Amino acid sequence: MISASTVAAVDLVDVSKSFPGVRALNHVSLRVEQGEFFALLGPNGAGKTTLISILAGLTRADSGTSKIMGFDTIADYRDARRNLGVVPQELVFDPFFTVRETLAIQAKYYGVTKADVWIDEILHHLDLTDKANANMRALSGGMKRRVLVGQALVHKPPVIVLDEPTAGVDVELRQNLWTFIKRLNREGSTIILTTHYIEEAEAMCTRVAMLKKGEVVALDTTANLLRGMAGITVQVSATALPPSWQARAETQASGAVGFTLSGYAELESMLAAFRDANIVIKEMKLGEADLEQAFLRLTSKEAA
Amino acid sequence: MNPLVSPAPQANQTDVPLVVASPVKRHSSPLLGPGFQALFYKECLRFWKVAAQTVVAPVVTTLLYLLIFSHVLQGTAKVFDGRVSYGEFLVPGLIMMAVLQNAFANSSSSLIQSKMMRSLIFILLPPITSLEIFCAYVGGSMVRGLCVGFGVWLITLPFIPASVQHPLWVIAFAAGGSAIMGTLGLIAGIWSEKFDHLSLFQNFIIMPLTFLSGVFYSIHSLPAFWQSLSHFNPFFYMIDGFRFGFFGLSDVSPWLSLSVVMFFVVLLSAVAMRMLATGYKLRQ
Numbered sequence: 001m002i003s004a005s006t007v008a009a010v011d012l013v014d015v016s017k018s019f020p021g022v023r024a025l026n027h028v029s030l031r032v033e034q035g036e037f038f039a040l041l042g043p044n045g046a047g048k049t050t051l052i053s054i055l056a057g058l059t060r061a062d063s064g065t066s067k068i069m070g071f072d073t074i075a076d077y078r079d080a081r082r083n084l085g086v087v088p089q090e091l092v093f094d095p096f097f098t099v100r101e102t103l104a105i106q107a108k109y110y111g112v113t114k115a116d117v118w119i120d121e122i123l124h125h126l127d128l129t130d131k132a133n134a135n136m137r138a139l140s141g142g143m144k145r146r147v148l149v150g151q152a153l154v155h156k157p158p159v160i161v162l163d164e165p166t167a168g169v170d171v172e173l174r175q176n177l178w179t180f181i182k183r184l185n186r187e188g189s190t191i192i193l194t195t196h197y198i199e200e201a202e203a204m205c206t207r208v209a210m211l212k213k214g215e216v217v218a219l220d221t222t223a224n225l226l227r228g229m230a231g232i233t234v235q236v237s238a239t240a241l242p243p244s245w246q247a248r249a250e251t252q253a254s255g256a257v258g259f260t261l262s263g264y265a266e267l268e269s270m271l272a273a274f275r276d277a278n279i280v281i282k283e284m285k286l287g288e289a290d291l292e293q294a295f296l297r298l299t300s301k302e303a304a
Numbered sequence: 305m306n307p308l309v310s311p312a313p314q315a316n317q318t319d320v321p322l323v324v325a326s327p328v329k330r331h332s333s334p335l336l337g338p339g340f341q342a343l344f345y346k347e348c349l350r351f352w353k354v355a356a357q358t359v360v361a362p363v364v365t366t367l368l369y370l371l372i373f374s375h376v377l378q379g380t381a382k383v384f385d386g387r388v389s390y391g392e393f394l395v396p397g398l399i400m401m402a403v404l405q406n407a408f409a410n411s412s413s414s415l416i417q418s419k420m421m422r423s424l425i426f427i428l429l430p431p432i433t434s435l436e437i438f439c440a441y442v443g444g445s446m447v448r449g450l451c452v453g454f455g456v457w458l459i460t461l462p463f464i465p466a467s468v469q470h471p472l473w474v475i476a477f478a479a480g481g482s483a484i485m486g487t488l489g490l491i492a493g494i495w496s497e498k499f500d501h502l503s504l505f506q507n508f509i510i511m512p513l514t515f516l517s518g519v520f521y522s523i524h525s526l527p528a529f530w531q532s533l534s535h536f537n538p539f540f541y542m543i544d545g546f547r548f549g550f551f552g553l554s555d556v557s558p559w560l561s562l563s564v565v566m567f568f569v570v571l572l573s574a575v576a577m578r579m580l581a582t583g584y585k586l587r588q
Contacts (some may be wrong), residue, residue: 058588088425289564
């Protein structure tokens, strides 16, 4: 493990960015310490990819500063980029080259010489050894995604950012990918990811930032965030709903209606409302609140 | 057994660490560092992998031009007061045309393809400087242009053995011309947002200027108006100077042509460097 350090892996201070007609980031400050496994959550258009693009130097912020391992992403862009590996969201590839060529060229861009051993190791861990000499065009989507992960690792960056790394990747591969990324984190790499699969953030990330309309609306450890959102979920199958509860209905699946409640006291009043309205509950399922509920509450207006 | 699905604690104990997570130290870099070498290599490898299309095809096309035009016009078209046969006159013009067109095609198509495929991100993420990107793309274009030019020269030798009187002038204009066109291709590739934009460039700027530059004729054979108009065409100087290297004969002084070429090298390089440094259409 790494020793405690005063240099943050990622340090954003008061960063704003506008695109024509859109305020993509609004005075965002965010500090990620070395060795963290950090998640950026938020609905589409919340500013996650803009934030990553600013860190990577693909987008220039209108104001504010951003640093990677203490290096300013504009003034010291070369050192900042040497310390950063980015797995882009889009499934991009260069159709002219084989998998091995792709990785070797990427390594050379960073000035990494004699990368063969490391590239072999990357290929092995990403289960791509068989495809090393295949043209990029011949790969499936999941394989291309793994090559993208490999490309982000060729220069052994201490900070690794993954933008929706498991989007469109099948379940088995997703497991393998996470095992690999967890291991990188255990060995000291700082991992920052954006994901739509909240259960992934819940299972692996130590801290979570939630973005909404370009602002950080929550920033805490995953555990604290869940505790703050303490509550229960309930799935009800019934012939009808009491009028006073119709507005609270959230999800609807296979004839059941879902509610999020603050606790068991509220469950009692809900059952009372059903009784008063003479509605028979056919089936009911209880569950603990998870990050998804927290996420939904924070990113929708009715904050609890 | 796949190590990725093996139980994590075991893997942790037996495997060597994958990544050393210490900050990469600040180090000074030469003007053209490893980023340039890698990108230059990639640019050359890219066209070489499809050499049938990027080198052989233009050589064959140019040979066809030569055989047909020299066959039809030999004896009828008179150049340099008859001191050079039309076929001989045509060879350097066609070589230079091939050099220029292929140098432009290399940087412009490489850029537009990686923009359309979105794989340009692979060179935007690493610590490559604007100067390194510039030199790599223009360098790659020059190599392709010169490869095709050399190929055309070799293949025309059995048909029309053109003498080379001043090899240094030949090299200077081939290098200068391909640098100009490689740079122009870089500018066009950055500016274009789709293939259509690039073909506008190609069909309305590159093609007319090359065909009206004196590849197929000496501008002295033109009416006065067209003759003076040709002096505003930078391609005319590239081809005229290149031809001087072969025969020691030209429409204008090779020094004037060299000055014009140098002027455009500097001008276009400044434009391209400015685009790269500001991230125009590349970084938001």
